[in-house]
Amino acid sequence: MTKSKRLTIISFGIFLGFMAVCTIIAKGIYTSGLPQVRAYEPKRTSLTHEITATGTIRQGTEYGIYVESGLRVASISVRMGDVFEEGVSLFQIDIDDLKDIIEEKELAFMKLNSQQKENLRDASRALKEQQAEVARAKEDYEKNREEADILIQRSKQALEIAKEELRIYEQYLASTQESVSGGDQHLSRQEKLIRLKQNVNACAQDLEDAGRLKDTNLLASDRLVEDAKNAGKSTYSSVIEINALELEYQQKQIEELKELLTAEGWVYAAVPGRLTSSRIAVGERTQDGASLLYALDNGERIVEAVFSWDQVKYLSIGDRFNMKVQLQNGSSIREDVTLNYMEVRTDGEVVGEIILEIEEIAIGQTAQLSCNKQTDVYETCINKAALYSNQYGNYYVYVAEEQDGILGTEWKVRTVFVTILDQNDRVAAIESAGITVESKIVMSSTKELKEGDTVRLLE
Amino acid sequence: MMRQVNRYIIGKKCMRILQLFIIVGLGIFICMPVLILFFGSLADEIEWIDRMKPMIRNGLDYIKWKWIPDYPTLTHYKELFFYAPQFMTLFWNSIKIAACILSGQLLIGIPSAWAFAAYNFKGKSLLFSVYVILMLLPFQVTMLSKYLLLNSLNLLNTHAAVILPAVFSTFPVFIIYRGFRGIPKELYEVARIDGAGEWLIFVRIGLPLAQGSIMSAFILGFLECWNMIEEPLAFLKNMSLWPLSLYLPEIGVTQAGRACAASILTLVVSLFLFAIFRDSLEKGIVSSALKG
Numbered sequence: 001m002t003k004s005k006r007l008t009i010i011s012f013g014i015f016l017g018f019m020a021v022c023t024i025i026a027k028g029i030y031t032s033g034l035p036q037v038r039a040y041e042p043k044r045t046s047l048t049h050e051i052t053a054t055g056t057i058r059q060g061t062e063y064g065i066y067v068e069s070g071l072r073v074a075s076i077s078v079r080m081g082d083v084f085e086e087g088v089s090l091f092q093i094d095i096d097d098l099k100d101i102i103e104e105k106e107l108a109f110m111k112l113n114s115q116q117k118e119n120l121r122d123a124s125r126a127l128k129e130q131q132a133e134v135a136r137a138k139e140d141y142e143k144n145r146e147e148a149d150i151l152i153q154r155s156k157q158a159l160e161i162a163k164e165e166l167r168i169y170e171q172y173l174a175s176t177q178e179s180v181s182g183g184d185q186h187l188s189r190q191e192k193l194i195r196l197k198q199n200v201n202a203c204a205q206d207l208e209d210a211g212r213l214k215d216t217n218l219l220a221s222d223r224l225v226e227d228a229k230n231a232g233k234s235t236y237s238s239v240i241e242i243n244a245l246e247l248e249y250q251q252k253q254i255e256e257l258k259e260l261l262t263a264e265g266w267v268y269a270a271v272p273g274r275l276t277s278s279r280i281a282v283g284e285r286t287q288d289g290a291s292l293l294y295a296l297d298n299g300e301r302i303v304e305a306v307f308s309w310d311q312v313k314y315l316s317i318g319d320r321f322n323m324k325v326q327l328q329n330g331s332s333i334r335e336d337v338t339l340n341y342m343e344v345r346t347d348g349e350v351v352g353e354i355i356l357e358i359e360e361i362a363i364g365q366t367a368q369l370s371c372n373k374q375t376d377v378y379e380t381c382i383n384k385a386a387l388y389s390n391q392y393g394n395y396y397v398y399v400a401e402e403q404d405g406i407l408g409t410e411w412k413v414r415t416v417f418v419t420i421l422d423q424n425d426r427v428a429a430i431e432s433a434g435i436t437v438e439s440k441i442v443m444s445s446t447k448e449l450k451e452g453d454t455v456r457l458l459e
Numbered sequence: 460m461m462r463q464v465n466r467y468i469i470g471k472k473c474m475r476i477l478q479l480f481i482i483v484g485l486g487i488f489i490c491m492p493v494l495i496l497f498f499g500s501l502a503d504e505i506e507w508i509d510r511m512k513p514m515i516r517n518g519l520d521y522i523k524w525k526w527i528p529d530y531p532t533l534t535h536y537k538e539l540f541f542y543a544p545q546f547m548t549l550f551w552n553s554i555k556i557a558a559c560i561l562s563g564q565l566l567i568g569i570p571s572a573w574a575f576a577a578y579n580f581k582g583k584s585l586l587f588s589v590y591v592i593l594m595l596l597p598f599q600v601t602m603l604s605k606y607l608l609l610n611s612l613n614l615l616n617t618h619a620a621v622i623l624p625a626v627f628s629t630f631p632v633f634i635i636y637r638g639f640r641g642i643p644k645e646l647y648e649v650a651r652i653d654g655a656g657e658w659l660i661f662v663r664i665g666l667p668l669a670q671g672s673i674m675s676a677f678i679l680g681f682l683e684c685w686n687m688i689e690e691p692l693a694f695l696k697n698m699s700l701w702p703l704s705l706y707l708p709e710i711g712v713t714q715a716g717r718a719c720a721a722s723i724l725t726l727v728v729s730l731f732l733f734a735i736f737r738d739s740l741e742k743g744i745v746s747s748a749l750k751g
Contacts, residue, residue, distance in 0.1 A: 005735060012731040016554075022540040023547035030544045406545040406706075408699040 034456040035447035039400045039440035042380040049314045049373040049424050053305040057365045060300030064290025071286045072097040082275045093265035102257045109250045116243040133228040141221035148214030155210045159203035166196040303354040303367045312350045314373040324368040378429035386443045398442040398449050411457045413449050499719035502528035507715045535720035553703040560684045563626030571632045576639030594629040598689050620694035631676035638672020674739030
């Protein structure tokens with residue numbers, strides 16, 4: 001073997017050795033560069049939604065303290081949340097201003113009273129005139145009736161006469177019928193008979209017309225009587241009634257204001273309670289409606305909690321919550337309570353209310369509410385850590401799949417877009433045609449993944 | 460007279476220089492594919508993309524070619540050596556397949572060729588004719604029958620599916636047979652008279668004297684199995700079993716530089732073996748040609 005050939009063989013051996021070393025290095029670099037992922041199969045399970053919220057204890061039923069509107073407030077003795085006993089002074093009205101208002105009211109009352117008296121006089125005078133008018137109408141009515149009766153009587157008499165003439169002539173014709181057998185004489189008799197019959201018919205028609213005329217005239221007269229009775233009645237009566245009511249109201253107002261004046265402008269609490277809302281301010285005038293709102297100190301309590309829209313999806317009236325309230329003395333109360341009411345406020349917040357019958361809880365305290373809601377069973381549930389979303393808001397997961405390649409069977413990730421059916425803060429129920437119960441859903445990775453990446457699956 | 464002699468000498472020298480130019484030119488022309496691969500492997504990806512732009516854009520123009528890259532680099536070799544375990548896997552697959560095939564071919568082919576060359580037995584001519592016919596059949600003709608046979612033996616998608624049919628190839632038998640036939644039969648007679656057994660004659664006389672033919676069969680067999688494409692594609696579904704000859708189709712069009720470097724590295728093993736066995740190959744081919 002020549003030296004050059006030996007050298008060539010040695011070189012070939014070195015080349016193969018170099019390739020072997022490079023193989024190990026390349027595989028080492030390749031595997032160390034692979035993202036290490038942990039993947040799990042989706043589970044068939046139901047989701048538990050833990051709904052938590054912080055509620056504020058507020059009063060149940062509220063009551064109002066009312067004074068006349070338009071009174072100037074001189075001072076306010078209570079603040080929001082203050083507890084007050086029966087008879088405690090709440091706020092004071094400016095007395096001078098109150099006196100002025102009373103004087104104005106009394107003046108207005110007197111004016112209205114005078115007007116009312118004038119109205120009453122006018123009404124009395126109008127009543128007399130109306131009564132005279134009615135009497136006249138009734139008199140006309142009677143006169144019309146009498147005239148109509150006379151006319152009817154005359155028509156009846158005429159009819160009777162015509163009937164009698166006809167009967168007599170018919171008897172006469174019957175008696176002389178045999179002697180008169182024809183000619184002009186017979187013809188004239190028949191004509192006369194017809195004329196008498198026509199006369200009877202005409203009298204009967206006159207009687208009927210007289211009756212109809214009587215009805216028409218009496219109806220018109222009767223209407224005139226009714227019109228006379230109603231004339232002027234509605235105008236005066238309504239005005240007088242309205243004025244009477246107004247006078248009564250003003251009288252009551254004046255009395256109340258005088259009572260307030262007697263109390264030197266002070267408004268006192270009628271029952272013990274806690275002030276919940278104030279709608280007056282010193283120096284300002286009172287408005288319509290309640291000046292102060294208060295709740296009975298030993299009345300019902302309401303826990304008011306704001307829920308997110310995501311939470312609302314799983315809530316319904318009647319759901320049971322576990323409530324924890326930290327009392328001021330350091331102890332705490334745990335109670336199962338029921339959601340009684342939910343409403344969407346104008347600002348878009350959803351507020352739930354729970355009515356309590358626990359007297360130890362003071363208004364203004366906070367309550368921790370929690371409730372677990374179990375959903376139906378979903379076929380494909382994954383950890384939310386495996387869920388990604390793109391810029392268009394579409395959700396997707398990476399699914400590790402075995403693929404044969406030059407380096408043997410390797411795990412490659414595939415992007416599968418999914419639809420989220422339901423989710424809580426840890427688990428999401430998804431739906432996709434590309435995912436089965438045996439799919440390996442990538443939960444975590446040491447590197448950012450993209451479609452088609454080869455990964456190392458950690459069992 | 461002297462002038463004529465000088466003119467003759469000058470003319471002869473010019474002729475030789477001309478011949479040298481022609482030969483060198485032809486040599487460069489023949490080596491051009493390899494040179495293109497080599498220089499292409501030194502161009503970086505950006506330069507390759509620039510060269511391939513006309514083809515990638517609309518496919519109506521040709522690739523621009525430069526012999527010497529503007530920015531020569533060994534990046535592709537570095538990537539193949541250190542960042543392409545796929546290449547290494549296929550490289551060792553090829554080494555394994557080639558080694559098994561060549562070992563098998565020599566193990567099966569040498570005794571077969573010896574039997575055909577050294578002994579006379581009934582049906583020898585017919586059997587040898589069958590060998591020759593099988594040698595002439597292209598792969599496409601025998602592919603289906605091989606596939607069915609390998610499938611029945613549950614050997615599909617294993618290296619054995621590629622190795623076994625090649626081990627029983629008739630081509631090396633034919634080449635080595637020619638080498639054994641070149642040994643004078645008197646040598647066997649003399650050896651037998653001297654008391655040598657058949658095994659001793661085969662080992663001491665046959666193998667040394669037919670070494671050239673055996674090496675020829677070895678080299679030609681190596682080149683065939685090193686470059687095989689159809690057999691692995693047909694019988695190996697699992698890519699991890701593929702030989703290196705199937706690595707290039709797996710490289711994308713944007714990795715032309717890496718493809719060139721991979722081709723060069725694929726060529727290296729063949730070059731080494733050719734350098735080692737060149738003498739034996741030449742002798743074997745000559746002996747096969749002259750004495751066959």
